Amino acid sequence: MILVIAEQRDGTLSRASWEAIAAAQHLAAGAPVVVGIAGGDIAGVAAGLAAAAVAEVVAVTSPALAAYTADGWVHAHTALIAEVTPTWVVLPHTYQTRDFAPALAASLDRALVTDCTAIKHVQGQVVFSRPMYQGKLAADVRVLGEAPWLVTMQIGAFRADAAVRGVSPAPVRTLEVAIAPSAIRQAPEAPFQEARQAVDLSQAERIVSVGRGIKGSEHLPLAQALADALGAELAASRPICDAGWLPMERQIGSSGQTVAPKLYIAVGISGAIQHVVGMKGARTIVAVNKDADAPIFEVADYGYVGDLFEFLPALTAELRKS
Amino acid sequence: MKIAVCIKQVPTREWQPRLTDDKRGIREQDASWELNEPDAYALEEGLRLKEKHGGEVVVCAAGPARVTSVIREALARGADRAIHVQDAALGRADGIATADALAGAMREEAFDLILTGLQSDDQGHAQTGVVLAARLGRPHATIIMEVQVADGRLRVKRELEGGWFQWVAMALPAVLTIQSGINQLRYATLKGIMASKKKEVRVVAPASPVTPRLEVLSLYVPEKTKRTEILAGSASEAAATLVRKLREDARVIA
Ligand SMILES: Cc1cc2nc3c(=O)[nH]c(=O)nc-3n(C[C@H](O)[C@H](O)[C@H](O)COP(=O)(O)OP(=O)(O)OC[C@H]3O[C@@H](n4cnc5c(N)ncnc54)[C@H](O)[C@@H]3O)c2cc1C
């Protein structure tokens, strides 16, 4: 039995849940899959999940689960795992999973493999691939110790539309769990967005994005000149915004904006997954990086391997020629 | 307030990976090392909280003897003392094994607040801080971008995906995993470096044997799935080729 822990917020299913279902179906290789979903008012999401070709959907509810808390989710899923007795528990590697899954693994005292990009069946053994060293290397790993084993899947590793749908809806069951209010130590407030974004990069047709390779804010005019010559917006990886060289609203990635321009030029950006998820939908991607093995070349259509301080002025000059 | 900051030593960003002969680890003798980036922010946050609320900042690191260099750096930046859980197996341990080793050494200190980074730049488990909280029986919150302390309670700003945030309150003692960019970092001064030489580094062995939950079977450079067209020639030749291709093939510029 394989258990998928799906994710919702305010009764809306997170897309990554379908990716986790696809991963679980691949891992199961025919064995039954059960989907669990926790929350307050989740009948609608549970019914939606029943479209998947799975043995059943279990809606885990309690008044204590109305809002997400790490403690609430650990209690709910401990109860769910005791009920379903899975060998594997599959989750999407979202920020919410990062917040509670390690505590769940700790309370079960079982292995947790995070951020997996692939699942392989090798000689009767399940092997997971995951990035290490900021994506410079990948590792094939296996779990040790007793089941259940927990595994979280990198966003985008499996396609949501690869999840097999059933011919008829799967049965939905409700699991009421008793959680004492005192067992929940975190008091959450409502999620909010920082002041309205002044720049909406999602509408930009062309983006020049700078990373730590730019070395200092004094070099930003080089990138701005290229952006001007292209009629592009300037954006950045997280460290550039962390350092205050560009405002946060120009950050691309999982904690910043997601963009899909016609052209994305990544300058001195290594291509960590948290950056790539925000820009891999661009139609044409150009990477400028002095390291030929930088992960950004995984997603680039065109690459220049070399010094950005030589290439940027050359490219700007070339564009100005015509 | 008694604050602990967990720090990890990781290879520098410029480091070019080279593997051991069995392809299951990196050649450590070729690596240069630095403080894991989110941990530097966690340390800075700890120092700021101490400046505001008093108390002490204790850095805790698990790993082989080599991790002394980042412990020294943290002391030079202003941490008061250090605990080093030393064991060769902790150099590559998974999140649960690392948290167990740290918990064993940190339990008796009864810290009011424990800060860790949200993720290590080398193994990237994104687990250790949360498991540590569970092991010590403390509440936790992750990916923190602001910390407020008042009347023995915490109010912290969690980063959610896509530019969303959320405030969460909880009682102390607690564990937080800190996100890069929460503050502006300070660097060690000469005075700090001199002062650090007299600070205490307590070296302890893990309280129980390091028990791995994960095994690395092989390490490799990720296979490329997309064919990137590498632009040949000098910078200006490559620039000319690129402009032509963007115009004529990709048609993304006029
Ligand atoms: C939960 C979480 C959320 C995150 N959210 C985001 C996010 O939203 N957005 C984001 O970007 N990151 C995010 N990150 C951080 C991410 O993991 C990386 O650390 C970050 O993207 C790295 O930025 P970088 O590529 O600019 O820097 P680095 O990784 O340091 O890369 C710099 C690159 O520049 C190259 N370079 C250096 N000098 C030159 C030169 N002269 N010429 C050409 N190339 C050069 C180097 O070869 C290197 O590849 C997040 C991390 C976590 C854990």
Ligand SMILES: Nc1ncnc2c1ncn2[C@@H]1O[C@H](COP(=O)(O)O)[C@@H](O)[C@H]1O
């Ligand atoms: N060996 C270690 N020693 C001290 N702290 C560690 C160690 N490994 C991980 N941590 C802490 O846990 C955080 C998350 O690491 P990880 O779970 O490996 O992604 C890091 O940012 C550190 O603060």
